[in-house]
Amino acid sequence: MRTISRKDFLKIGAALPLAMKSLSLRAEGRRKQPPKRIIFINSCLGFYEPYFFPKKQGDFSTSDYLKGMKTKGKMTVFQNLFHPGMDTSNHDSEKSFLTGTPSPESPNFVNDISLDQVLVRKMGGETRFPFLNFSIYDRGWGCSWNDRGSAIPPMHDEEKIFGMLFGEEDLKAKKQQLKNDQEILSCLHRDLAQLRKRGSEHGKLDSYQPVIAELELQLNHEKFWLNTSKPKVEKSLSDDQEFVFSTKIRNLFELAKLAFRTDSTRVMTISMDWIYGAIKVPGATGGWHTLSHHGGRKDVIAKLSHIEIDTLKHFNQFLFELDQIKEEGGTLLDHTTVMMGSNFGDSSNHTCNNLPMIVAGGGYRHQTHTVLEKQTPLCNLYLELLHKHNIDVGSFGSSEEDMGLLNS
Numbered sequence: 001m002r003t004i005s006r007k008d009f010l011k012i013g014a015a016l017p018l019a020m021k022s023l024s025l026r027a028e029g030r031r032k033q034p035p036k037r038i039i040f041i042n043s044c045l046g047f048y049e050p051y052f053f054p055k056k057q058g059d060f061s062t063s064d065y066l067k068g069m070k071t072k073g074k075m076t077v078f079q080n081l082f083h084p085g086m087d088t089s090n091h092d093s094e095k096s097f098l099t100g101t102p103s104p105e106s107p108n109f110v111n112d113i114s115l116d117q118v119l120v121r122k123m124g125g126e127t128r129f130p131f132l133n134f135s136i137y138d139r140g141w142g143c144s145w146n147d148r149g150s151a152i153p154p155m156h157d158e159e160k161i162f163g164m165l166f167g168e169e170d171l172k173a174k175k176q177q178l179k180n181d182q183e184i185l186s187c188l189h190r191d192l193a194q195l196r197k198r199g200s201e202h203g204k205l206d207s208y209q210p211v212i213a214e215l216e217l218q219l220n221h222e223k224f225w226l227n228t229s230k231p232k233v234e235k236s237l238s239d240d241q242e243f244v245f246s247t248k249i250r251n252l253f254e255l256a257k258l259a260f261r262t263d264s265t266r267v268m269t270i271s272m273d274w275i276y277g278a279i280k281v282p283g284a285t286g287g288w289h290t291l292s293h294h295g296g297r298k299d300v301i302a303k304l305s306h307i308e309i310d311t312l313k314h315f316n317q318f319l320f321e322l323d324q325i326k327e328e329g330g331t332l333l334d335h336t337t338v339m340m341g342s343n344f345g346d347s348s349n350h351t352c353n354n355l356p357m358i359v360a361g362g363g364y365r366h367q368t369h370t371v372l373e374k375q376t377p378l379c380n381l382y383l384e385l386l387h388k389h390n391i392d393v394g395s396f397g398s399s400e401e402d403m404g405l406l407n408s
Helices: 006-015 090-096 115-123 158-166 171-197 202-225 244-261 288-292 298-324 378-388
Strands: 037-043 075-082 132-135 267-272 278-281 284-287 336-341 357-361 368-377
Touching (some): 037 115, 037 244, 037 298, 075 378, 115 378, 158 244, 278 298, 284 288, 284 298, 288 298, 298 357, 336 378, 368 378
Parallel strands (some): 132 267
Antiparallel strands (some): 336 357
16 A cells, blocks of 8 residues: 555544544454444435335335335334424535534534444444445545544445455555554654644644544554454455446445445445436436436436336345345344435425435334324434444434334
8 A cells, every 4th residue: 555644644534433442352253142233325315205105104015116125024114304404405415414413505514423423433443444434426425424524535436345345455565554654643643742842722732632543543453453364255246337327336235235244344324426417227317316306297207216216126135135144143134223314305395304214124123114293303213223222322413302213
């Protein structure tokens, strides 16, 4: 790997959680019970509501999109969830999907830590990769945000992700990189000492010191895993070039499955984000964003539905395959909480009410279809997910209470 500059090294800090769990790492084989995992998937342009939600409560057969789901007994669709403070946010609402921070369209907007990164503090210390975040294309941000409100750039190249997870490590180059990083870290410590001697403003020290601490934890984490071989898996990525967009989504789900199956990570996000340009899926070609602004036109909705059916097809297969992997006391799906939804309830009108939300797996006693009596902050569900993963916090984002929507 290349030698990085101090400037580049500091940039890495924006992609690390403030408090990584201590390196009490244990071999997978010593663990009696399978670990908990969790993944969040955001379809940034939502789903056409009349086709998504069941027309009859609790009956998936009355949903055009969900009637073919193979794991119906391990899923719950939630209806009437929303993020307060998104009335004029438009596409910026995507930034707040996992944070619940209001008014993301404001020029003075500062995001908060995303739900996945709170979970990383608890769940990220025992795997080679504390977390993984994927997206369809390279725009520099996705679902994950650190506690300083900075975006954590997601990965989007399937081949590079596979190589990172399962490829042979160049130990000589890696050791040299770690040596370089250690030298940079030592320089940063010296710089911090000089700032203290000069009596620099506390604000500068407060912002400088946590970044150094994060980088130090990351460096120690990488050193620990240096001589541990990566898992060996058969490469199962598709190279279908006829439907490139569809192939990309299929491959990201495949990588997520492999990462969980090999216990390479336990916390993941996937951003299904596509605003610009045309895409081709079975049955339709067009701009996803353009089609999402259908204005109620049936011919446009028909094309849009092909895109949404295609993404849900891959989601359906992902859940099914997780449920086919047997583990102690159940399946990989039983030990993995899978949440899929959107920042948009109706992307045609840019509204953020009645968000389409699915929670699958996780070992919960699923209710199939839960319709809440009134508009309810999505962060109530997020707060409950934190509690289900043994994180004792009183609130998250715009949460009001843990409503007990998921029964164990």
